[in-house]
Amino acid sequence: MDKNSRYEVNAGKEINTRAILDMLDQMYGTSKEGFSFGADWQLLVAIMLSAQSTDKQVDEVLPGLWKRFPDLQSVVDADLSEIEEQIKSVGLYKNKAANIKKCCTKLLTEYGGKVPADLEQVVKLPGVGRKTGTLFLADFYGTPGVTVDTHVFRISHRIGWAEGSTPAKVEQELMRVLPKEHWNRINFQLIYHGRAVCTARKARCEECRIREWCGKRL
Ligand code: SF4
Numbered sequence: 488m489d490k491n492s493r494y495e496v497n498a499g500k501e502i503n504t505r506a507i508l509d510m511l512d513q514m515y516g517t518s519k520e521g522f523s524f525g526a527d528w529q530l531l532v533a534i535m536l537s538a539q540s541t542d543k544q545v546d547e548v549l550p551g552l553w554k555r556f557p558d559l560q561s562v563v564d565a566d567l568s569e570i571e572e573q574i575k576s577v578g579l580y581k582n583k584a585a586n587i588k589k590c591c592t593k594l595l596t597e598y599g600g601k602v603p604a605d606l607e608q609v610v611k612l613p614g615v616g617r618k619t620g621t622l623f624l625a626d627f628y629g630t631p632g633v634t635v636d637t638h639v640f641r642i643s644h645r646i647g648w649a650e651g652s653t654p655a656k657v658e659q660e661l662m663r664v665l666p667k668e669h670w671n672r673i674n675f676q677l678i679y680h681g682r683a684v685c686t687a688r689k690a691r692c693e694e695c696r697i698r699e700w701c702g703k704r705l
Contacts, residue, residue, distance in 0.1 A: 502647045503700035508669050510697050511676040519675040523549050527602040531623050535614050540578040548574050562591040586614025604628050625671040633661045634674040638681030647702025
């Protein structure tokens with residue numbers, strides 16, 4: 488399906504997807520400032536840390552983390568408590584530290600020290616779910632992918648882009664509705680929009696700049 492026919496599908500639902508996407512680009516930009524990393528495994532670890540934590544919290548721990556653990560071997564050789572110590576200001580740090588150690592060990596011993604470029608392989612790594620894997624592939628390899636978190640799930644339903652009852656179903660719907668060039672940015676754009684305007688508690692439609700094209704399924 489080409490770009491224009493995707494838009495026509497949405498036009499049939501009386502939702503002007505093109506106008507919404509243009510406005511989201513205007514409001515939130517088309518690229519997000521990424522985490523600091525040197526190697527592929529470091530970006531993967533940063534994204535693992537960002538689950539249920541803010542980017543700011545993650546940004547604050549990364550310089551110390553990379554200083555203490557400059558390569559995979561240093562993570563593999565470390566005591567778990569040393570990893571915990573470095574990331575303790577981030578949510579769920581004990582689980583994350585254990586997963587980081589297991590993930591880095593697997594990368595070094597089974598993957599030749601390289602994070603695979605394929606989602607089915609990436610999600611086999613400890614602590615790496617579909618969302619983390621998709622974000623990693625998008626940020627490191629530029630692979631198009633839609634990541635559905637709580638904000639994307641909620642706002643996609645409100646706009647009328649999706650009806651699915653699970654993140655996996657919404658991911659499939661969004662990949663049908665949105666042109667591919669928007670897949671990698673829709674996640675952060677809707678996160679920003681979900682924090683600022685279309686919040687979980689209340690959709691502030693009266694001050695929303697996409698209200699004129701939104702299905703407002705509240
Ligand atoms: S705030 Fe209202 S108009 Fe804006 S995206 Fe949410 S539901 Fe749509």
